[in-house]
Amino acid sequence: MVYLTRKAEFSASHFYHNDEFTAEENQRIFGKCNNPNGHGHNYTLEVTVKGQVDQRSGFVVDLKQLKDVMNREVIEAMDHRHLNKEVAEFRDRIPTTENLAISIWNRLKPKLQVAELHRVRVYETPDLFVDFYGEE
Amino acid sequence: MVYLTRKAEFSASHFYHNDEFTAEENQRIFGKCNNPNGHGHNYTLEVTVKGQVDQRSGFVVDLKQLKDVMNREVIEAMDHRHLNKEVAEFRDRIPTTENLAISIWNRLKPKLQVAELHRVRVYETPDLFVDFYGEE
Amino acid sequence: MVYLTRKAEFSASHFYHNDEFTAEENQRIFGKCNNPNGHGHNYTLEVTVKGQVDQRSGFVVDLKQLKDVMNREVIEAMDHRHLNKEVAEFRDRIPTTENLAISIWNRLKPKLQVAELHRVRVYETPDLFVDFYGEE
Amino acid sequence: MVYLTRKAEFSASHFYHNDEFTAEENQRIFGKCNNPNGHGHNYTLEVTVKGQVDQRSGFVVDLKQLKDVMNREVIEAMDHRHLNKEVAEFRDRIPTTENLAISIWNRLKPKLQVAELHRVRVYETPDLFVDFYGEE
Amino acid sequence: MVYLTRKAEFSASHFYHNDEFTAEENQRIFGKCNNPNGHGHNYTLEVTVKGQVDQRSGFVVDLKQLKDVMNREVIEAMDHRHLNKEVAEFRDRIPTTENLAISIWNRLKPKLQVAELHRVRVYETPDLFVDFYGEE
Amino acid sequence: MVYLTRKAEFSASHFYHNDEFTAEENQRIFGKCNNPNGHGHNYTLEVTVKGQVDQRSGFVVDLKQLKDVMNREVIEAMDHRHLNKEVAEFRDRIPTTENLAISIWNRLKPKLQVAELHRVRVYETPDLFVDFYGEE
Numbered sequence: 001m002v003y004l005t006r007k008a009e010f011s012a013s014h015f016y017h018n019d020e021f022t023a024e025e026n027q028r029i030f031g032k033c034n035n036p037n038g039h040g041h042n043y044t045l046e047v048t049v050k051g052q053v054d055q056r057s058g059f060v061v062d063l064k065q066l067k068d069v070m071n072r073e074v075i076e077a078m079d080h081r082h083l084n085k086e087v088a089e090f091r092d093r094i095p096t097t098e099n100l101a102i103s104i105w106n107r108l109k110p111k112l113q114v115a116e117l118h119r120v121r122v123y124e125t126p127d128l129f130v131d132f133y134g135e136e
Numbered sequence: 137m138v139y140l141t142r143k144a145e146f147s148a149s150h151f152y153h154n155d156e157f158t159a160e161e162n163q164r165i166f167g168k169c170n171n172p173n174g175h176g177h178n179y180t181l182e183v184t185v186k187g188q189v190d191q192r193s194g195f196v197v198d199l200k201q202l203k204d205v206m207n208r209e210v211i212e213a214m215d216h217r218h219l220n221k222e223v224a225e226f227r228d229r230i231p232t233t234e235n236l237a238i239s240i241w242n243r244l245k246p247k248l249q250v251a252e253l254h255r256v257r258v259y260e261t262p263d264l265f266v267d268f269y270g271e272e
Numbered sequence: 273m274v275y276l277t278r279k280a281e282f283s284a285s286h287f288y289h290n291d292e293f294t295a296e297e298n299q300r301i302f303g304k305c306n307n308p309n310g311h312g313h314n315y316t317l318e319v320t321v322k323g324q325v326d327q328r329s330g331f332v333v334d335l336k337q338l339k340d341v342m343n344r345e346v347i348e349a350m351d352h353r354h355l356n357k358e359v360a361e362f363r364d365r366i367p368t369t370e371n372l373a374i375s376i377w378n379r380l381k382p383k384l385q386v387a388e389l390h391r392v393r394v395y396e397t398p399d400l401f402v403d404f405y406g407e408e
Numbered sequence: 409m410v411y412l413t414r415k416a417e418f419s420a421s422h423f424y425h426n427d428e429f430t431a432e433e434n435q436r437i438f439g440k441c442n443n444p445n446g447h448g449h450n451y452t453l454e455v456t457v458k459g460q461v462d463q464r465s466g467f468v469v470d471l472k473q474l475k476d477v478m479n480r481e482v483i484e485a486m487d488h489r490h491l492n493k494e495v496a497e498f499r500d501r502i503p504t505t506e507n508l509a510i511s512i513w514n515r516l517k518p519k520l521q522v523a524e525l526h527r528v529r530v531y532e533t534p535d536l537f538v539d540f541y542g543e544e
Numbered sequence: 545m546v547y548l549t550r551k552a553e554f555s556a557s558h559f560y561h562n563d564e565f566t567a568e569e570n571q572r573i574f575g576k577c578n579n580p581n582g583h584g585h586n587y588t589l590e591v592t593v594k595g596q597v598d599q600r601s602g603f604v605v606d607l608k609q610l611k612d613v614m615n616r617e618v619i620e621a622m623d624h625r626h627l628n629k630e631v632a633e634f635r636d637r638i639p640t641t642e643n644l645a646i647s648i649w650n651r652l653k654p655k656l657q658v659a660e661l662h663r664v665r666v667y668e669t670p671d672l673f674v675d676f677y678g679e680e
Numbered sequence: 681m682v683y684l685t686r687k688a689e690f691s692a693s694h695f696y697h698n699d700e701f702t703a704e705e706n707q708r709i710f711g712k713c714n715n716p717n718g719h720g721h722n723y724t725l726e727v728t729v730k731g732q733v734d735q736r737s738g739f740v741v742d743l744k745q746l747k748d749v750m751n752r753e754v755i756e757a758m759d760h761r762h763l764n765k766e767v768a769e770f771r772d773r774i775p776t777t778e779n780l781a782i783s784i785w786n787r788l789k790p791k792l793q794v795a796e797l798h799r800v801r802v803y804e805t806p807d808l809f810v811d812f813y814g815e816e
Contacts, residue, residue: 198709
């Protein structure tokens with residue numbers, strides 16, 4: 001059993017706002033992330049899959065297929081997008097790094113074959129990242 | 137004569153659009169950067185100053201003053217902002233990395249004392265950066 | 273359940289010496305780290321907390337509170353300090369990276385609320401780091 | 409119980425080919441990695457050991473011994489080598505990053521004393537890495 | 545006048561050998577790089593161009609064209625290749641990082657339009673790099 | 681003419697103090713760097729040499745000689761040392777990063793042969809570095 005991780009990057013903008021909060025609550029809880037003009041990030045995504053090594057190829061997963069799934073399900077959907085306005089699941093969920101990791105897990109999980117999804121890590125900045133393992 | 141460089145980071149969103157271009161030109165020239173919803177980046181800024189080393193302090197510049205000027209003139213003005221909508225000089229200039237470097241030079245140049253501004257470097261992503269030395 | 277990690281940096285000096293060892297043992301076991309003048313490092317700290325995502329805020333932890341706790345309990349106590357001479361627990365424990373990770377865990381554990389401390393990682397250099405999960 | 413990780417780097421070349429595959433299969437499965445002239449990488453190796461902290465030294469493992477074992481068992485055997493031609497276990501196993509991680513585990517496991525081998529991580533590029541924990 | 549730099553990566557293998565040297569000289573001068581089986585690297589390439597910012601686009605160079613030229617002239621020619629055996633100019637020149645930087649300059653110089661080539665930087669490892677500015 | 685740069689790292693401690701300043705001036709000018717117990721850093725050193733490429737070897741400088749000079753003149757003298765107490769030139773000069781870069785230039789300049797010293801860069805942290813080119 002080995003674990004293989006592939007990185008990719010995408011750029012997106014977002015802002016944090018909950019209609020159920022008062023303006024004062026939104027400001028206190030979200031600070032300058034509440035600015036409705038939005039701000040952006042270069043996100044780094046790490047996708048880890050696990051499985052047995054195929055003895056004939058030496059691979060745990062077809063790297064090209066993994067790259068294609070990551071590109072189609074995540075990069076094309078999110079790169080150079082405004083997460084709140086252009087990515088369906090963030091119309092009514094706040095696009096925090098936590099929710100972004102869960103969203104990416106849900107997008108990738110049904111599309112991966114052979115190897116099993118183990119972890120999704122999302123860096124919002126080099127100093128802040130979130131891991132999701134599919135745990136309830 | 138020594139050169140001292142200090143890094144800082146900020147997050148912002150932007151998009152590229154020139155009203156004088158046709159829609160087709162905007163799309164061809166700017167590609168997915170033309171999306172009016174904007175997208176974002178973690179920018180890294182490197183500011184280099186040069187000067188003689190003060191024999192009494194061993195410093196070429198007061199680091200705290202340099203940090204304060206960078207924070208006040210650049211970080212506070214641009215971090216968590218939408219460059220097109222919230223930074224004055226980009227209302228009628230396209231906020232490319234090239235123009236961002238020039239803009240930051242113009243903001244810092246008149247505020248630095250003792251040490252002389254030598255170079256402004258702006259990374260849009262880890263793989264793309266622009267340098268400006270104040271050359272016409 | 274998600275895991276969120278925040279990085280911070282601090283600079284400190286230390287040396288390794290055990291009064292119960294002979295001079296020869298101190299030299300053999302600690303090598304040039306035994307130099308009583310001390311030497312220093314830029315430490316990088318990664319603090320990982322885990323918890324459920326709050327559905328209203330999208331956060332697993334208030335990032336500002338996490339930053340404040342890390343600053344107050346670790347950075348202010350250790351940054352620009354001599355660990356052997358100025359940090360209480362290292363008066364009679366050797367400030368190795370292993371002991372530093374355990375010490376930082378013990379400082380943070382009682383101060384974190386809502387989210388649970390999961391891991392403390394300390395990089396002494398980019399090529400050497402220690403993880404502590406609170407395991408006996 | 410703490411976990412200590414040490415990094416090292418080595419440069420090697422390899423190519424992917426399975427004699428049991430047809431030429432077409434080798435090309436389809438391995439792509440440009442099938443080029444028999446080989447190509448190379450700067451590999452980064454991370455070795456993690458775990459154990460109790462020795463109360464007298466503050467160490468979980470003698471860092472010099474760990475470095476010596478890594479150098480002797482891995483770096484000297486693989487650095488500036490052609491993996492297919494010069495490293496025994498890859499004469500009949502494809503030197504993918506997956507197999508390289510398993511090979512390094514098998515080389516280090518019997519040589520480590522006091523501290524227990526926990527994980528071998530191998531980066532083929534900054535964007536692709538494999539972890540092996542000795543799991544069947 | 546601004547300077548824009550774009551990074552790219554490629555993997556290649558090589559070895560160092562001069563037929564005019566004796567075996568002993570080759571070994572003494574090139575050390576383990578003289579191994580005829582070759583060894584490899586992940587090279588990082590930085591290409592810097594300079595020019596005036598186009599007032600209408602805000603660009604100093606069309607980034608897509610720059611990327612295409614770098615891909616066609618360098619990456620496709622060198623990635624996953626054995627430099628000595630598969631890249632024409634290294635049949636009779638030693639593929640040191642110095643010569644690689646000069647070779648890449650010569651490949652790019654005649655293909656760049658509008659913006660002028662300013663510098664080619666090649667990293668052989670994160671700790672060793674060469675710059676070439678086209679100076680005799 | 682090519683420029684070759686080699687990196688190395690060393691760890692040291694220091695503090696900033698000028699006997700000619702009052703206690704209040706030392707505190708105001710040097711802040712927490714004035715703490716007489718000292719604090720430390722992992723310094724990164726980049727040494728750049730320039731010269732013609734030797735047509736027979738493909739090298740601008742013998743890398744082993746360059747490494748040996750850097751080790752002997754800088755790393756052995758400063759690694760795991762207290763700069764104020766153990767490095768001669770800092771007994772009466774404040775070991776700022778500026779002065780450290782000048783000191784390293786003066787140590788290396790007379791020892792390099794064939795290739796000419798072009799630049800010394802010293803990173804005190806990843807966010808702060810100083811360049812010295814030997815300019816008065």
